[in-house]
Amino acid sequence: MTTYHALNEQEATEIARGIEGFFPAGAPLACREIGDGNLNLVFHITDSASGKSLIMKQALPYAKVVGESWPLSLDRARIESEKLILEGTMAPGLVPVVYKYDPELSLTVMEDLSDHVIMRQGLINGTRYPLFADHISTFMANTLFYTSDLGMNQQDKKLQVKNFINPDLCKITEDLIFDDPYTVSANNNVPPAIEDAAEALRNDTQLHLEVAILRDKFLTNAQALLHGDLHTGSIFATPASTKVIDPEFAYFGPMGFDVGAVFANLILNYAGQQYWISDDAARKDFRRYLLDTIEDVWNQFDRKFRVLWNEYGIDRLANATPAYQDFYMKRLLQDTIGFTGCKIIRRIVGLAHVADIDKIPNDDIREHAQRGALTIGTELIRRHRNAQSIQELIDITETAMQ
């Protein structure tokens, strides 16, 4: 039996060679560790002769971005592989195929998606993804509906809640998103130029009330099995294809947390475009595209979720009470808007930032984008409980960045 240890490239190559029927015998394999995320090792293994390749992702027993002082459970590798497999059945074609999971080494072997681009980088480059709204709305409607009490046997769901208990990764979210940005914390990474805005966040007790309400939902509302970290760095895309990766933060939580992650990261890109597209007309056009995408994602998600509910809903009372569906979807929109705000703010003053804004080399433009994003984030959080339509999120974004 292999005992757990962090692999090097040579060991990863040997394991790949041993996967039955994948690479031809004696294939000239090359391996590179390409992990650019905050937590794990990712090995890219290719055979130049056959052109075949695969990805091996290995969990480390600590958060890579911080080091061994921040231990993390290896069980997240099981959660990630099981969630990827589930997503593959509920949203076929929208996630990588899992070839193998090795519990001893906390290793998931999966389809190589290197012909796609990480969407965050694609958007920074000004690429448009005309099928993204259709794909991601299907992904979210299917995975959220079929793991909720509306779409799955409610006793089976309780067993799944137990299977996807993910305390270490939830604690990261609870601290980094719902606590640290609103206090003085060693985890924070506040850009010195906006220390005044960070101090305003720390002193805004009205805002703290709204964040506490959203935090309570994240802690207690086991509404559906979430991806849990659905930002544009967890999405591989081409104009024709979308693949969602990296569900190691999966747990049963409030649906709006996933939808809000998508919107927050589109808005962060919107804020960063002040630099990435220097031509005024082209920037205006791309920003319109980003907001239209948000509107499209919400409208398609809302429609697809209702269709699933009407056709496959298993809850008698919920099915027989049409007004309940409207109530449910409005509350989901309000949660989405609140979580969008929280996820924007954490990426400006919290531990882990985003390239859309941090990689802007011009100090003034970067600061403008950071301040604009904080304004959008705080407004969304402040207004989320009264929101009636997705247009409000769009208006808040446009107004803040004028």
Ligand SMILES: Nc1ncnc2c1ncn2[C@@H]1O[C@H](COP(=O)(O)OP(=O)(O)O)[C@@H](O)[C@H]1O
């Ligand atoms: N299936 C895949 N195909 C190709 N590259 C991948 C795949 N999965 C991950 N990667 C690469 O590894 C990087 C980190 O992967 P990710 O799952 O986001 O790790 P982490 O959990 O550490 O954030 C991605 O940004 C991407 O470049």
Ligand SMILES: CSC[C@H]1O[C@H](OP(=O)(O)O)[C@H](O)[C@@H]1O
């Ligand atoms: C200490 S983990 C910080 C941050 O990193 C995760 O993202 P990723 O796995 O894509 O690198 C997640 O968003 C966490 O909040």
